[in-house]
Amino acid sequence: MENIVEIRGLTKRYDRKEALRSIELSIEKRKVVGILGPNGSGKTTLIKLLMGLLHPNKGEIKIDGESPGIHTKSVISYLPDRNSLYSWMTVKDALQMYQDFYQDFDGKKAEDLLQFMKLERTMRVSDMSKGMKEKLNLALVLSRRAKVYILDEPIAGVDPVARDQILDAIIDNYKEDSAMIITTHLVRDMENIFDQVVFLGDGEIILSGEAESLREEKNMQIDDLYKEIFG
Amino acid sequence: MNFDSGLPIYMQIVDIIKTRIVTGILKNGEKLPSVRDLATELKVNPNTIQRSYGELEREKIVFTQRGMGTFVTEEKSILDGLKDTMAREKVTSFMEDMERLGYSRADIPGIIEKIIVEGK
Numbered sequence: 612m613e614n615i616v617e618i619r620g621l622t623k624r625y626d627r628k629e630a631l632r633s634i635e636l637s638i639e640k641r642k643v644v645g646i647l648g649p650n651g652s653g654k655t656t657l658i659k660l661l662m663g664l665l666h667p668n669k670g671e672i673k674i675d676g677e678s679p680g681i682h683t684k685s686v687i688s689y690l691p692d693r694n695s696l697y698s699w700m701t702v703k704d705a706l707q708m709y710q711d712f713y714q715d716f717d718g719k720k721a722e723d724l725l726q727f728m729k730l731e732r733t734m735r736v737s738d739m740s741k742g743m744k745e746k747l748n749l750a751l752v753l754s755r756r757a758k759v760y761i762l763d764e765p766i767a768g769v770d771p772v773a774r775d776q777i778l779d780a781i782i783d784n785y786k787e788d789s790a791m792i793i794t795t796h797l798v799r800d801m802e803n804i805f806d807q808v809v810f811l812g813d814g815e816i817i818l819s820g821e822a823e824s825l826r827e828e829k830n831m832q833i834d835d836l837y838k839e840i841f842g
Numbered sequence: 843m844n845f846d847s848g849l850p851i852y853m854q855i856v857d858i859i860k861t862r863i864v865t866g867i868l869k870n871g872e873k874l875p876s877v878r879d880l881a882t883e884l885k886v887n888p889n890t891i892q893r894s895y896g897e898l899e900r901e902k903i904v905f906t907q908r909g910m911g912t913f914v915t916e917e918k919s920i921l922d923g924l925k926d927t928m929a930r931e932k933v934t935s936f937m938e939d940m941e942r943l944g945y946s947r948a949d950i951p952g953i954i955e956k957i958i959v960e961g962k
Contacts, residue, residue, distance in 0.1 A: 643887055775885075782881050785888055803851060803886040823850040823890070830848035 615640050615758055615790045616661070620670035623656055623814075630656040631814045634670070640758075641787045643804055645822070646794040647833075648811035649841050654794040655692065657811070658763050661792070662689055675758055685715075688757035692764045692794075694744045698737040702730055702747060709751050721754035724784075728776055742773030749777055753784045760791045766800060774800060802833040810840055851886060855894040858884075860903065863914055864925050874904060874912045 616638035623631040631653045638644050646654050659665040660672060663679030674683040696705050702725065709716045725732070728746040736744060749765060765781070766774045782804060785791070795801050802808070802822065809819040817840055818825075822833055829836055845854045862868045874880070877895065881888040895912050898904040902920055906912045915921065940950055 641889070643889075778885050779882055782885060782888070783878070785881075803845065803884075803890070806887055806889055823852060823893075826848065826850045832845060832848070 613640055614638060615675060616792070617673040618670070619672075621657075621660065621667050621672060622669035623653075623660060623665060624668050629814050631660070634816060636809060636816070636819070638790050638792065638807070640790055642806040643785065643791045643793065645798075645801060645805035645808045645833075646792060646811055647796070647798055647808055647837055648794075649796055652811045653814040654811055655763060656814075658689075658761055658792075658794065661761060662687065686758040688713075688715075688752045688755040688760050690748055690752040690760075690762040690765055692767070694736070694748060696736050696744070696748065698735075700736045701732065702734050703732040705736070705747060705751060706732070709754065713755050715756040717754050717756055721750060724750035724754060724780060727780060727783075740770075742769035745769050746773055746776060746780075749780060753780060758789050760789060762791065762793045764794055764796075766795065766797055778804065798837045799832075799834040805833070808833055810837070812841060852890050852893040852897065855880075855884065855886070855891065856897050859894065859898060860924060860928065863903065863921065864928055868914050870914055870918075870921060871916045872914050873910075874914065876911065 614637045616636070618634055618636040621631055621634040622629065634657065646657065648654050656665065660667055661674065661679065663684060672679055675686050677683055696708075700708070706718070706721055706725075709721070710718060725747075728750050730743065730747055730750065734743070736747070739747065745765065749762070752760065752762070762781070766777055769777065778800070781791070781793075793801065793805070805822045807820065808822050808825065810817040818836075825836060826832060831839075845851050847854065859868070859874070868874065874895070875883065877888050877891045880891045884891070895904065895906070899906060899912070902915060902917075903924060904912050904914055937947060937950060940953075941947070945953065
């Protein structure tokens with residue numbers, strides 16, 4: 612199987628503090644990978660490196676065969692851990708912006724997703740709850756025909772109904788020709804959608820593997836394993 | 843849906859489907875939900891459902907017809923065997939619970955009979 616993401620010996624330092632140390636990770640197409648760890652474990656740093664927003668001190672990243680840059684940005688659809696839309700925008704404005712920015716944006720898919728999320732075109736971002744903003748951002752991100760989807764804490768701080776809608780949207784939009792990377796510390800709610808999990812603590816990979824194999828080997832669910840490692 | 847035991851999720855889904863078959867929610871010869879529909883219903887990765895269907899097929903409880911979907915077998919011997927296996931598992935785990943409560947295996951039939959009579 613073809614690896615869409617390859618990370619080798621990746622190290623990132625801020626001043627003297629090492630935020631990530633010697634990270635090795637391969638991700639195949641059609642896999643959903645959970646990056647699990649408490650706040651400050653290096654999850655967001657890893658994502659910023661994948662996005663080309665930060666540069667590594669050591670090691671390399673290949674996405675779709677290339678280092679982070681213009682090409683990789685065009686094949687990654689990224690959900691940041693906070694709202695990325697202007698507060699004056701309506702849903703319609705946000706749709707238009709995505710349509711203008713991204714060649715791979717699928718307008719029909721976006722319509723379907725917005726309907727599923729129960730978001731009206733006239734709604735304004737500034738009037739939305741945290742859950743609604745998250746749903747809008749996710750609907751836009753999933754409407755791109757990307758090779759890699761990166762979702763940074765997609766269900767953090769949203770109500771249970773919105774959380775279920777977000778999980779359903781992620782499952783329904785799972786694509787066989789792309790990979791998904793999802794960071795979360797809400798392991799119990801999300802573990803069932805991961806093929807592969809990576810436990811990240813203090814900038815290092817503590818454990819990683821196929822979710823089902825880890826359950827079998829450790830005789831516990833991933834959430835229990837998470838509590839054992841970080842508890 | 844939360845899966846609580848230490849078993850892999852695909853195995854727990856195999857058990858869910860077996861229970862649906864034995865209790866008649868899924869009838870003999872009936873089409874199983876599509877992988878995607880069941881993935882959405884149970885909120886799990888479609889790859890996991892695919893693996894569960896593969897396991898059920900290996901056990902000959904379901905069969906796949908290319909382009910049509912996955913169906914419950916119509917072979918009565920397999921379905922009877924499935925029901926028998928599930929009954930044995932339930933009774934075995936019940937007996938283990940009773941032994942933990944301090945009863946011997948020989949006590950169990952008497953206790954069951956007493957409860958059946960009381961329930962009439």
